[in-house]
Amino acid sequence: MSIFSAGILIIGDEILSGRTQDTNANFIAKNLVSSGIKLEEIRVIQDNKKIIIDSAKLFSKKYNYVFTTGGIGPTHDDITSESLADAFDKKYEINSEAFNILEKYYPKGEFNVSRQKMAKMPSDVELIYNPMTAAPGFKLNNVFVLPGVPKIMEQMFVTVLKNLTKGKPKKIITINTNLYESKIAPFLKDIQEQYQECAIGSYPYFNFLSKTGGVNIVISSWTMFSLDEIEKDIIEMIRFNGGNYSIV
Amino acid sequence: MSIFSAGILIIGDEILSGRTQDTNANFIAKNLVSSGIKLEEIRVIQDNKKIIIDSAKLFSKKYNYVFTTGGIGPTHDDITSESLADAFDKKYEINSEAFNILEKYYPKGEFNVSRQKMAKMPSDVELIYNPMTAAPGFKLNNVFVLPGVPKIMEQMFVTVLKNLTKGKPKKIITINTNLYESKIAPFLKDIQEQYQECAIGSYPYFNFLSKTGGVNIVISSWTMFSLDEIEKDIIEMIRFNGGNYSIV
Numbered sequence: 001m002s003i004f005s006a007g008i009l010i011i012g013d014e015i016l017s018g019r020t021q022d023t024n025a026n027f028i029a030k031n032l033v034s035s036g037i038k039l040e041e042i043r044v045i046q047d048n049k050k051i052i053i054d055s056a057k058l059f060s061k062k063y064n065y066v067f068t069t070g071g072i073g074p075t076h077d078d079i080t081s082e083s084l085a086d087a088f089d090k091k092y093e094i095n096s097e098a099f100n101i102l103e104k105y106y107p108k109g110e111f112n113v114s115r116q117k118m119a120k121m122p123s124d125v126e127l128i129y130n131p132m133t134a135a136p137g138f139k140l141n142n143v144f145v146l147p148g149v150p151k152i153m154e155q156m157f158v159t160v161l162k163n164l165t166k167g168k169p170k171k172i173i174t175i176n177t178n179l180y181e182s183k184i185a186p187f188l189k190d191i192q193e194q195y196q197e198c199a200i201g202s203y204p205y206f207n208f209l210s211k212t213g214g215v216n217i218v219i220s221s222w223t224m225f226s227l228d229e230i231e232k233d234i235i236e237m238i239r240f241n242g243g244n245y246s247i248v
Numbered sequence: 249m250s251i252f253s254a255g256i257l258i259i260g261d262e263i264l265s266g267r268t269q270d271t272n273a274n275f276i277a278k279n280l281v282s283s284g285i286k287l288e289e290i291r292v293i294q295d296n297k298k299i300i301i302d303s304a305k306l307f308s309k310k311y312n313y314v315f316t317t318g319g320i321g322p323t324h325d326d327i328t329s330e331s332l333a334d335a336f337d338k339k340y341e342i343n344s345e346a347f348n349i350l351e352k353y354y355p356k357g358e359f360n361v362s363r364q365k366m367a368k369m370p371s372d373v374e375l376i377y378n379p380m381t382a383a384p385g386f387k388l389n390n391v392f393v394l395p396g397v398p399k400i401m402e403q404m405f406v407t408v409l410k411n412l413t414k415g416k417p418k419k420i421i422t423i424n425t426n427l428y429e430s431k432i433a434p435f436l437k438d439i440q441e442q443y444q445e446c447a448i449g450s451y452p453y454f455n456f457l458s459k460t461g462g463v464n465i466v467i468s469s470w471t472m473f474s475l476d477e478i479e480k481d482i483i484e485m486i487r488f489n490g491g492n493y494s495i496v
Contacts, residue, residue: 010290013447013449014449014451014466015273015274015277015290016277016287016288016289016290017277017281017287017418017420017466017468018274018275018276018277018278018279018280018281018287019451019466020451021271021274022273022274023269025263025270025292026263026266026268026269026270027266028266029263029264029265029266030266031266032266033265033266039264039265039266040264040294041264041291041292041293041294042258042263042264042290042291042292043289043290043291043292044273044289044290044291045289046288046289047447047449073429073450073452074429074430074433075429075432075433075436075437075450076433076436076437076440076448076450077440077447077448077449077450078450112430112431113434114429114430114431114433114434115430117433132456133454149452149453149454151454151456170265172265181321181322181323181362182322182360182362182363183360183362184323185322185323185324185362185365186361186362188323188324189323189324192324192325199261199295199325200324200325201261201262201295201325202321202323202324202325202326203262203267203268204321204397205397206381206397206399208380208399218262218265218267220265
């Protein structure tokens with residue numbers, strides 16, 4: 001079974017200015033990995049038409065799936081939809097299905113010109129429905145266009161994910177130990193060299209108050225049938241070095 | 249006065265797998281904007297030598313300052329230093345100053361081969377000192393190489409920032425209103441068109457329990473002498489539309 005790749009484009013001056021801590025990429029990342037889709041890159045880019053166009057074209061070629069967040073609201077600084085129309089040589093026009101959804105959602109007389117902007121999209125898109133605030137996202141080729149507000153994005157992304165062609169989920173085992181990285185480093189390296197098809201990651205942490213720390217050792221593979229043998233080798237290595245371990 | 253640009257490279261399989269929520273980019277972003285340095289892009293990339301080399305070279309050309317986080321520990325998966333040596337045609341060798349710092353820090357007999365790896369760096373670097381756990385980062389050309397553990401990264405970054413040539417801080421005013429985006433959108437657009445030298449961003453929020461919401465309107469400029477006039481125009485616009493406002 002093949003592995004599907006993905007990239008995320010966060011369209012967000014508010015992230016680059018530090019005003020907002022992005023959480024959308026982490027939400028998408030967590031859900032992709034358990035769905036057999038390998039997230040290979042995240043870019044946070046400026047609200048700038050040329051940059052959005054170039055990045056979307058590049059990611060669309062490079063990855064099986066592209067997810068964008070942000071820039072599809074009613075204001076002048078929301079330029080994702082028109083930029084994507086340009087990127088993929090589509091018209092930028094009222095999508096009648098989106099128009100109808102929004103018209104029904106707003107009280108009579110309140111579906112004003114600004115709100116109608118949220119129905120303007122590239123031609124030939126498939127809508128991504130929004131169960132919270134109606135304004136839909138859309139899919140254009142392999143690009144999934146989602147809003148920036150996390151709670152709305154998350155609900156819409158979960159629906160998108162259901163309908164994607166997925167791969168085999170990545171196998172992951174995390175082993176925690178109280179040993180320091182420097183102690184286990186040469187042993188881990190040896191084990192890594194024996195098993196080329198998996199990645200062995202080493203993530204140290206420190207508690208600065210208690211001055212204690214340890215390592216989370218993450219074994220992961222997209223292709224191996226089982227990680228049991230590597231797990232056993234690592235546990236044995238921890239014991240050999242006099243450490244404790246637990247499976248996280 | 250010129251504006252200095254910056255890019256951040258987060259070297260992190262653990263971010264791409266969703267295991268870890270990155271907070272380093274946000275910390276750096278917040279501090280740059282108040283120091284007159286314009287963060288133009290953040291990339292989260294895989295722990296892959298070729299990708300690190302290509303990204304570092306590109307960012308080093310594109311931006312005045314580049315900050316990397318992650319991948320400078322003692323284990324086999326820490327490949328940032330050797331990748332950067334390759335990227336900038338430097339030797340990858342023991343830095344004697346870093347070696348001395350680390351040797352002094354560890355109890356006698358505990359400065360083992362793995363820990364010595366943390367003193368291996370590209371040639372011709374300037375060290376970035378680490379007040380918490382000794383292992384230094386480094387500056388190579390315009391690239392600042394920092395660790396991934398947030399508390400350590402933050403302390404080291406603050407020192408780095410002190411010594412950077414800075415620009416004029418970006419002027420920013422945030423006005424909160426209870427009006428909806430769609431109500432103010434056409435007015436905001438008009439105001440934006442009058443002031444080309446500033447960016448007017450519109451960031452809606454919703455409270456899904458109380459079903460109320462509003463907008464944070466962020467006026468910002470790297471070049472204008474004062475934003476007072478724009479602020480006045482926006483407040484007047486909010487009042488005209490029957491809304492409340494506060495300066496955030």
